[in-house]
Amino acid sequence: MAAVAALYGEFKQLGVEVLAVSTDSRFVHKIWQEQELSKMVSGGVPFPMLSDPGGKIGMVYGVYDEAAGVDIRGRFIIDPDFVIRAMEVLTPEVGRNPDELIRQIKAFQHVRATGEVTPSGWQPGQVTLKPGPDLVGRVWEVWKP
Amino acid sequence: MAELKDGCVKPARGPIVPAAPSSTPGAGAPLAQEVSKMIARVGQEAIDFEANAFIQGVGFQPVKLSDYKGKWIVLCFYPGDFTFV
Numbered sequence: 001m002a003a004v005a006a007l008y009g010e011f012k013q014l015g016v017e018v019l020a021v022s023t024d025s026r027f028v029h030k031i032w033q034e035q036e037l038s039k040m041v042s043g044g045v046p047f048p049m050l051s052d053p054g055g056k057i058g059m060v061y062g063v064y065d066e067a068a069g070v071d072i073r074g075r076f077i078i079d080p081d082f083v084i085r086a087m088e089v090l091t092p093e094v095g096r097n098p099d100e101l102i103r104q105i106k107a108f109q110h111v112r113a114t115g116e117v118t119p120s121g122w123q124p125g126q127v128t129l130k131p132g133p134d135l136v137g138r139v140w141e142v143w144k145p
Numbered sequence: 146m147a148e149l150k151d152g153c154v155k156p157a158r159g160p161i162v163p164a165a166p167s168s169t170p171g172a173g174a175p176l177a178q179e180v181s182k183m184i185a186r187v188g189q190e191a192i193d194f195e196a197n198a199f200i201q202g203v204g205f206q207p208v209k210l211s212d213y214k215g216k217w218i219v220l221c222f223y224p225g226d227f228t229f230v
Contacts, residue, residue, distance in 0.1 A: 001223055016217040019208065021196065024226045026151075029199035032226035043201070048208050050196040052222075056159035057194045062183030063222045071222040078191045078218040082211070087187055092224040105217060 002040040007098050008047065014105055018047040021058070023070050026051045063089055077105060079112065119143050151205045158195040161209075191220075 001020055004011075011018055024032070029049035038044035050057075058064030058071035065072050073096060074089040085108045090096065107118040116128035119139075127143055129135060135142075162184070185192055191210060198208040210220070 001221070004219075004221060011219065014217065016219055017213045018219045018221065019210070019213070021220065021222045022225050026197045026199040026205050028226050030205075033199065033201060036227065046201055048198040048200045048206075050198045050208055051157070052159075052196055054159075057196060058222055059181055060160045060162065060183060060192045060194075061185045061220075061222065068224075070224045072224055074222040076185065076191070076218075076220040078210075078220060080215050080217060082191050082214050084185055084187050084189060084191050087185065092228070096221075101219065105219070109217070 001045060002037055003095065003098050004101075005037065005041045005045040005047070007102065010102055011105075014102070014109065016105055019050055020045065020047060021050040021052050021071060023052050023055055023058070025053065062087075075101060077101075077108060079108065120145060155197055155207075157197045157207055161193040161195065161211075191218075 004018060004020075008018070022029075026049070029051065033044045033049070052058055052071055055064035055066070055069065055071055058074075061071075061074060061076065063071045063074035070092075072089065072092055073094075074087065075096060076084055077086040079085050086104050088096070088101075103123065106124050107122050110124070110128065111117060114128070116130050118128050122128065129139065129143060193209065193211045195207055195209045198206055200206055200208075210218070
Protein backbone atom coordinates (compact mmCIF):
# COMPACT_ATOMS: atom_id res chain seq x y z
CA MET A 1 0.00 0.00 0.00
CA ALA A 2 2.86 2.33 0.87
CA ALA A 3 4.45 1.55 -2.51
CA VAL A 4 1.29 2.66 -4.27
CA ALA A 5 1.16 5.77 -2.09
CA ALA A 6 4.74 6.64 -3.00
CA LEU A 7 3.65 6.89 -6.65
CA TYR A 8 0.63 9.01 -5.83
CA GLY A 9 2.06 12.02 -7.66
CA GLU A 10 2.23 9.98 -10.83
CA PHE A 11 -1.33 8.71 -10.40
CA LYS A 12 -2.49 12.27 -9.90
CA GLN A 13 -0.69 13.38 -13.05
CA LEU A 14 -2.49 10.64 -14.96
CA GLY A 15 -5.83 11.74 -13.50
CA VAL A 16 -6.23 8.48 -11.59
CA GLU A 17 -8.12 8.16 -8.32
CA VAL A 18 -6.88 5.41 -6.04
CA LEU A 19 -9.12 3.62 -3.55
CA ALA A 20 -7.70 1.09 -1.08
CA VAL A 21 -9.96 -1.56 0.44
CA SER A 22 -9.46 -4.07 3.24
CA THR A 23 -11.68 -5.78 5.79
CA ASP A 24 -10.27 -3.57 8.55
CA SER A 25 -12.47 -0.91 10.12
CA ARG A 26 -12.01 2.76 9.32
CA PHE A 27 -10.68 3.18 12.87
CA VAL A 28 -7.86 0.72 12.22
CA HIS A 29 -7.12 2.45 8.89
CA LYS A 30 -6.68 5.71 10.78
CA ILE A 31 -4.30 4.26 13.34
CA TRP A 32 -2.30 2.35 10.70
CA GLN A 33 -1.91 5.61 8.83
CA GLU A 34 -0.77 7.47 11.95
CA GLN A 35 1.46 4.76 13.40
CA GLU A 36 3.12 3.31 10.34
CA LEU A 37 2.21 4.52 6.86
CA SER A 38 2.95 8.15 7.63
CA LYS A 39 6.46 7.01 8.59
CA MET A 40 6.94 5.06 5.35
CA VAL A 41 5.60 7.74 3.02
CA SER A 42 5.74 11.41 3.79
CA GLY A 43 2.22 12.60 4.52
CA GLY A 44 0.88 9.05 4.68
CA VAL A 45 -1.48 7.38 2.25
CA PRO A 46 -3.31 10.23 0.55
CA PHE A 47 -6.19 8.25 -0.88
CA PRO A 48 -9.38 6.97 0.78
CA MET A 49 -8.96 3.75 2.75
CA LEU A 50 -12.22 1.82 2.58
CA SER A 51 -13.59 -0.72 4.99
CA ASP A 52 -15.12 -3.98 3.76
CA PRO A 53 -16.21 -5.83 6.92
CA GLY A 54 -17.46 -9.30 6.05
CA GLY A 55 -15.82 -9.10 2.63
CA LYS A 56 -19.05 -8.44 0.74
CA ILE A 57 -17.34 -6.10 -1.69
CA GLY A 58 -14.33 -8.40 -2.02
CA MET A 59 -16.72 -11.24 -2.78
CA VAL A 60 -18.18 -9.63 -5.90
CA TYR A 61 -14.69 -8.65 -7.03
CA GLY A 62 -13.44 -12.22 -6.54
CA VAL A 63 -10.81 -11.38 -3.93
CA TYR A 64 -12.43 -12.46 -0.66
CA ASP A 65 -10.71 -15.39 1.06
CA GLU A 66 -13.43 -16.93 3.20
CA ALA A 67 -11.06 -19.17 5.19
CA ALA A 68 -8.85 -16.26 6.21
CA GLY A 69 -11.65 -13.72 6.34
CA VAL A 70 -9.71 -11.13 4.37
CA ASP A 71 -9.63 -9.55 0.93
CA ILE A 72 -6.50 -10.78 -0.80
CA ARG A 73 -4.38 -8.55 -3.02
CA GLY A 74 -6.36 -7.55 -6.08
CA ARG A 75 -6.27 -4.45 -8.18
CA PHE A 76 -8.65 -3.25 -10.82
CA ILE A 77 -8.31 -0.49 -13.40
CA ILE A 78 -11.67 1.14 -14.12
CA ASP A 79 -12.04 3.59 -17.02
CA PRO A 80 -14.11 6.80 -17.09
CA ASP A 81 -17.06 4.84 -18.55
CA PHE A 82 -16.99 2.75 -15.36
CA VAL A 83 -15.80 -0.32 -17.28
CA ILE A 84 -13.23 -2.63 -15.69
CA ARG A 85 -10.20 -2.69 -18.01
CA ALA A 86 -7.74 -4.81 -16.05
CA MET A 87 -7.51 -6.93 -12.96
CA GLU A 88 -4.64 -8.60 -11.14
CA VAL A 89 -5.09 -10.85 -8.14
CA LEU A 90 -2.25 -12.23 -6.03
CA THR A 91 -2.11 -14.35 -2.90
CA PRO A 92 -0.89 -12.26 0.02
CA GLU A 93 2.81 -13.24 0.20
CA VAL A 94 3.85 -11.34 -2.93
CA GLY A 95 3.45 -7.58 -3.23
CA ARG A 96 2.41 -5.81 -6.41
CA ASN A 97 4.53 -3.97 -8.94
CA PRO A 98 3.16 -0.43 -9.10
CA ASP A 99 5.32 0.32 -12.16
CA GLU A 100 3.38 -2.27 -14.15
CA LEU A 101 0.15 -0.76 -12.91
CA ILE A 102 1.26 2.67 -14.16
CA ARG A 103 2.31 1.14 -17.51
CA GLN A 104 -1.10 -0.46 -17.97
CA ILE A 105 -2.92 2.77 -17.11
CA LYS A 106 -0.83 4.68 -19.66
CA ALA A 107 -1.50 2.02 -22.27
CA PHE A 108 -5.26 2.00 -21.65
CA GLN A 109 -5.34 5.78 -21.74
CA HIS A 110 -3.42 5.78 -25.02
CA VAL A 111 -5.78 3.23 -26.54
CA ARG A 112 -8.78 5.25 -25.41
CA ALA A 113 -7.38 8.46 -26.87
CA THR A 114 -6.16 7.09 -30.19
CA GLY A 115 -7.99 3.85 -31.02
CA GLU A 116 -4.60 2.24 -31.59
CA VAL A 117 -3.61 -0.92 -29.75
CA THR A 118 -0.44 -1.48 -27.78
CA PRO A 119 1.75 -4.54 -28.25
CA SER A 120 3.28 -6.60 -25.44
CA GLY A 121 5.37 -4.61 -22.98
CA TRP A 122 4.50 -1.30 -24.64
CA GLN A 123 5.86 1.87 -23.08
CA PRO A 124 4.81 5.41 -24.03
CA GLY A 125 6.65 6.54 -27.16
CA GLN A 126 7.02 3.03 -28.54
CA VAL A 127 5.30 1.77 -31.66
CA THR A 128 1.59 1.03 -31.50
CA LEU A 129 -0.52 -0.94 -33.93
CA LYS A 130 -3.44 0.26 -36.00
CA PRO A 131 -5.69 -2.75 -36.43
CA GLY A 132 -7.27 -3.20 -39.84
CA PRO A 133 -7.18 -5.36 -42.97
CA ASP A 134 -3.81 -3.94 -44.03
CA LEU A 135 -2.11 -5.08 -40.86
CA VAL A 136 -3.18 -8.73 -41.09
CA GLY A 137 -0.11 -10.93 -41.51
CA ARG A 138 2.18 -7.88 -41.49
CA VAL A 139 2.58 -7.15 -37.79
CA TRP A 140 6.18 -8.43 -38.13
CA GLU A 141 6.97 -5.47 -40.39
CA VAL A 142 6.23 -2.95 -37.66
CA TRP A 143 6.74 -4.82 -34.41
CA LYS A 144 8.93 -7.61 -33.05
CA PRO A 145 9.16 -8.82 -29.45
CA MET B 146 -9.36 18.87 10.24
CA ALA B 147 -13.12 18.62 10.20
CA GLU B 148 -13.57 15.40 12.11
CA LEU B 149 -17.02 14.02 11.46
CA LYS B 150 -19.17 12.63 14.23
CA ASP B 151 -19.15 8.90 14.00
CA GLY B 152 -20.55 6.17 16.20
CA CYS B 153 -19.05 2.76 16.84
CA VAL B 154 -21.11 0.87 14.32
CA LYS B 155 -22.07 2.39 11.03
CA PRO B 156 -23.51 0.15 8.35
CA ALA B 157 -22.57 0.84 4.75
CA ARG B 158 -24.43 -0.57 1.80
CA GLY B 159 -21.63 -2.77 0.49
CA PRO B 160 -22.07 -3.99 -3.09
CA ILE B 161 -24.89 -2.31 -4.96
CA VAL B 162 -25.90 -4.89 -7.47
CA PRO B 163 -28.58 -4.15 -10.03
CA ALA B 164 -31.53 -6.50 -9.44
CA ALA B 165 -31.10 -9.38 -11.84
CA PRO B 166 -34.21 -10.72 -13.54
CA SER B 167 -35.27 -13.68 -11.42
CA SER B 168 -34.44 -16.99 -13.05
CA THR B 169 -36.70 -18.96 -10.75
CA PRO B 170 -40.28 -18.39 -11.84
CA GLY B 171 -42.78 -18.11 -9.04
CA ALA B 172 -40.14 -17.12 -6.50
CA GLY B 173 -42.51 -14.46 -5.26
CA ALA B 174 -41.25 -11.28 -3.66
CA PRO B 175 -37.59 -10.72 -4.48
CA LEU B 176 -35.37 -11.58 -1.54
CA ALA B 177 -32.73 -9.17 -0.38
CA GLN B 178 -30.02 -10.12 -2.80
CA GLU B 179 -27.17 -11.91 -1.13
CA VAL B 180 -24.14 -11.65 -3.37
CA SER B 181 -21.72 -14.45 -2.76
CA LYS B 182 -19.97 -14.94 -6.07
CA MET B 183 -17.58 -13.01 -8.22
CA ILE B 184 -19.27 -10.92 -10.85
CA ALA B 185 -16.49 -8.49 -11.74
CA ARG B 186 -15.28 -9.05 -15.32
CA VAL B 187 -12.90 -7.13 -17.53
CA GLY B 188 -14.76 -5.35 -20.29
CA GLN B 189 -17.88 -5.15 -18.12
CA GLU B 190 -19.17 -2.30 -16.00
CA ALA B 191 -17.71 -2.16 -12.50
CA ILE B 192 -19.96 -3.17 -9.61
CA ASP B 193 -20.83 -0.16 -7.54
CA PHE B 194 -20.57 -0.26 -3.74
CA GLU B 195 -20.60 1.96 -0.70
CA ALA B 196 -18.09 1.60 2.12
CA ASN B 197 -17.08 3.52 5.20
CA ALA B 198 -13.70 5.08 4.72
CA PHE B 199 -10.91 6.92 6.43
CA ILE B 200 -9.53 9.78 4.35
CA GLN B 201 -6.38 11.62 5.40
CA GLY B 202 -7.23 15.21 6.15
CA VAL B 203 -10.97 14.58 5.98
CA GLY B 204 -11.73 11.93 8.58
CA PHE B 205 -14.41 9.27 8.37
CA GLN B 206 -16.74 9.37 5.43
CA PRO B 207 -18.79 6.91 3.39
CA VAL B 208 -17.44 6.48 -0.14
CA LYS B 209 -19.24 5.13 -3.18
CA LEU B 210 -17.28 3.78 -6.12
CA SER B 211 -19.67 5.59 -8.44
CA ASP B 212 -18.69 8.91 -6.80
CA TYR B 213 -15.63 8.60 -9.04
CA LYS B 214 -17.49 7.77 -12.26
CA GLY B 215 -15.98 9.69 -15.17
CA LYS B 216 -12.44 9.33 -13.85
CA TRP B 217 -9.83 6.62 -14.10
CA ILE B 218 -9.99 4.57 -10.91
CA VAL B 219 -7.54 2.11 -9.42
CA LEU B 220 -9.29 -0.10 -6.90
CA CYS B 221 -6.80 -1.90 -4.64
CA PHE B 222 -7.75 -4.65 -2.22
CA TYR B 223 -5.16 -5.77 0.34
CA PRO B 224 -5.16 -8.37 3.12
CA GLY B 225 -5.02 -6.04 6.06
CA ASP B 226 -3.58 -3.09 7.88
CA PHE B 227 -0.32 -3.80 9.74
CA THR B 228 0.57 -6.71 7.48
CA PHE B 229 4.10 -7.06 6.22
CA VAL B 230 4.18 -6.88 2.43
